[in-house]
Structure formats: structure tokens, C-alpha cells
Amino acid sequence: MRDDRFCNSNCPFTRAIGTIGNKWKPIIINVIGTRSIRFGQIDAIVPHISRKVLTEQLKELEEDGLLERLAYKEIPPRVEYKLSEKGLAFLPILESIKEWNLKYEVALIPKETDYSYAG
Amino acid sequence: MRDDRFCNSNCPFTRAIGTIGNKWKPIIINVIGTRSIRFGQIDAIVPHISRKVLTEQLKELEEDGLLERLAYKEIPPRVEYKLSEKGLAFLPILESIKEWNLKYEVALIPKETDYSYAG
DNA sequence: TATTCTGGTTACTATTGGGTAACTACAAAT
DNA sequence: ATTTGTAGTTACCCAATAGTAACCAGAATA
Numbered sequence: 001m002r003d004d005r006f007c008n009s010n011c012p013f014t015r016a017i018g019t020i021g022n023k024w025k026p027i028i029i030n031v032i033g034t035r036s037i038r039f040g041q042i043d044a045i046v047p048h049i050s051r052k053v054l055t056e057q058l059k060e061l062e063e064d065g066l067l068e069r070l071a072y073k074e075i076p077p078r079v080e081y082k083l084s085e086k087g088l089a090f091l092p093i094l095e096s097i098k099e100w101n102l103k104y105e106v107a108l109i110p111k112e113t114d115y116s117y118a119g
Numbered sequence: 120m121r122d123d124r125f126c127n128s129n130c131p132f133t134r135a136i137g138t139i140g141n142k143w144k145p146i147i148i149n150v151i152g153t154r155s156i157r158f159g160q161i162d163a164i165v166p167h168i169s170r171k172v173l174t175e176q177l178k179e180l181e182e183d184g185l186l187e188r189l190a191y192k193e194i195p196p197r198v199e200y201k202l203s204e205k206g207l208a209f210l211p212i213l214e215s216i217k218e219w220n221l222k223y224e225v226a227l228i229p230k231e232t233d234y235s236y237a238g
Numbered sequence: 239t240a241t242t243c244t245g246g247t248t249a250c251t252a253t254t255g256g257g258t259a260a261c262t263a264c265a266a267a268t
Numbered sequence: 269a270t271t272t273g274t275a276g277t278t279a280c281c282c283a284a285t286a287g288t289a290a291c292c293a294g295a296a297t298a
Binding site for chain 1 (some may be wrong): 125134140144205211220222
């Protein structure tokens with residue numbers, strides 16, 4: 001899932017891309033944002049992601065220090081995820097990607113006017 | 120290569136990630152930077168990329184309006200790539216990713232002090 | 239005449255990613 | 269006694285991605 005050749009590169013930029021350069025991670029980070037959120041909520045909000053993949057991505061994000069995982073020893077289990085300082089520091093970058101896209105994306109006729117979740 | 124579910128999302132952020140959210144594209148955009156560069160040069164500079172994949176990525180970047188391809192009708196052929204306005208506008212985002220990584224990456228002992236290519 | 243040069247393309251194969259469904263623990267509610 | 273709820277994990281399988289090597293044009297060079 002993470003490409004070792006990227007993560008072990010001696011170019012720090014390449015390593016950064018190795019960490020966050022896939023399609024799910026920016027989406028997940030963006031969904032979490034500044035709040036604390038449970039596994040099931042992320043799963044419900046992010047379209048098309050399977051629990052298996054979500055688990056994997058969350059685990060990697062935690063390993064890479066982008067988010068913190070807080071498991072309450074209850075039954076049924078409850079787990080909350082929130083961004084670490086490093087993860088929070090990444091949010092402005094996602095904002096600038098949004099602005100960039102807004103400015104330069106070729107206009108297309110949207111099927112619905114529903115711009116939900118990532119507003 | 121591009122995920123249709125992402126590119127056809129009605130969330131503009133998701134679409135943006137569908138466009139540039141993979142490991143090769145940020146690297147390629149970063150390597151091109153503000154210069155005009157030939158196919159062979161990119162291939163030589165970017166580590167581990169195969170010509171096949173490079174071709175595919177460049178084609179998609181062109182389709183998405185991030186770069187311009189200028190083919191000289193010579194023999195042997197010469198093709199130059201350079202970023203479009205949209206592509207150039209993405210460079211500052213890559214810079215902020217570099218800064219973010221520099222600030223937050225967990226320190227690791229580099230095998231070599233060679234930080235070539237993406238400095 | 240053979241080789242080199244460039245920017246690819248193609249066919250074939252290996253690797254990986256990702257989807258699905260079943261399963262877990264255990265308590266509370268029905 | 270059975271269902272519900274949560275946050276996963278596991279096994280199995282298929283589709284997508286990426287790597288490799290061979291091949292192309294056609295002029296210039298040796």
C-alpha cells in the first residue's frame with residue numbers, strides 16, 4: 001500500500017508523497033478535519049470505501065503520525081480518531097488543493113447539485 | 120489509472136484528488152517545475168519509473184490540462200513537456216507539502232546525504 | 239552496413255489493490 | 269433466546285496496475 005521505494009527515498013519530497021500520495025488518505029484526512037470521529041462515521045461518510053481499506057489507511061496514517069486513535073474499552077467497542085498536530089498541519093494544504101481545483105477545473109455540468117461532505 | 124468514481128464525484132475536492140492523487144503525478148509535476156523538459160530527461164531524473172508508466176501519467180496530465188506537450192517533427196523525435204498555467208499553479212502546493220514534511224517528518228538517519236533531484 | 243538516437247507502443251507477466259462475505263467479542267435490549 | 273451494535277480481522281478472489289523486454293521509424297554517424 002505504501003511504496004517502500006518512495007518511503008525510503010533520500011528525497012524528502014518523495015517520502016512525503018509516499019506517505020500521503022494516494023487517493024484515500026487526503027480524503028480521509030479531509031473528512032476527519034478538526035473533529036473527533038468514530039470509525040463507523042468515516043465509513044459512512046466516505047463514499048465507496050470498504051471497511052477493510054479504511055482500516056488499512058487509518059493504520060498507516062496512525063503509523064505515520066498523522067492521526068491519533070483512541071480506543072475505549074467498552075462493549076460494543078468505540079474508537080475515535082482525530083488528527084495529530086502533523087495531521088492538522090496538513091489541512092491547509094488540502095484547502096489550497098480545493099481552491100486550486102475550483103479555479104482551474106474545466107467546467108462540467110454536474111448531474112446533481114449535491115456537493116455534500118467535503119464542502 | 121484514474122479512478123472514475125473519484126473523477127465523476129460531485130465533490131470537487133474528490134475530483135481534484137482523482138486528478139493528482141497518486142504517487143507519480145506530484146513527482147512528475149515537481150520535476151518539470153518551471154522549465155521545458157524532454158521525455159527522456161524526466162525518465163532519467165525520476166527514479167524507478169518505467170517509460171510505460173511515465174507515458175501514461177504524462178498523457179493523463181495533459182488530458183487534465185496540467186501540462187502541454189510539444190512534439191517536434193524531427194528524427195529522432197523530440198518532445199518537450201511544460202506545465203500549463205494550471206500546472207504551474209499547483210507548484211506552490213507541492214512546495215507547502217515539502218515544508219510540511221520538513222517540519223513534521225519523524226527524524227530518520229539517512230543512508231546517504233544525497234538529497235538529489237527534488238531539492 | 240550496422241549502430242545510435244528518441245519517444246514512444248505492444249504483448250506478456252507479476253504484483254498489488256481492493257471487493258465481498260463471514261466471523262469475532264460481549265453487553266444490552268427485545 | 270435472539271437480535272443488535274461496533275470495530276475490526278480473515279480468507280478468498282478478481283481486477284487493475286506496474287514491470288520487462290522487444291519492437292518501431294528513419295536520419296545521422298561510424
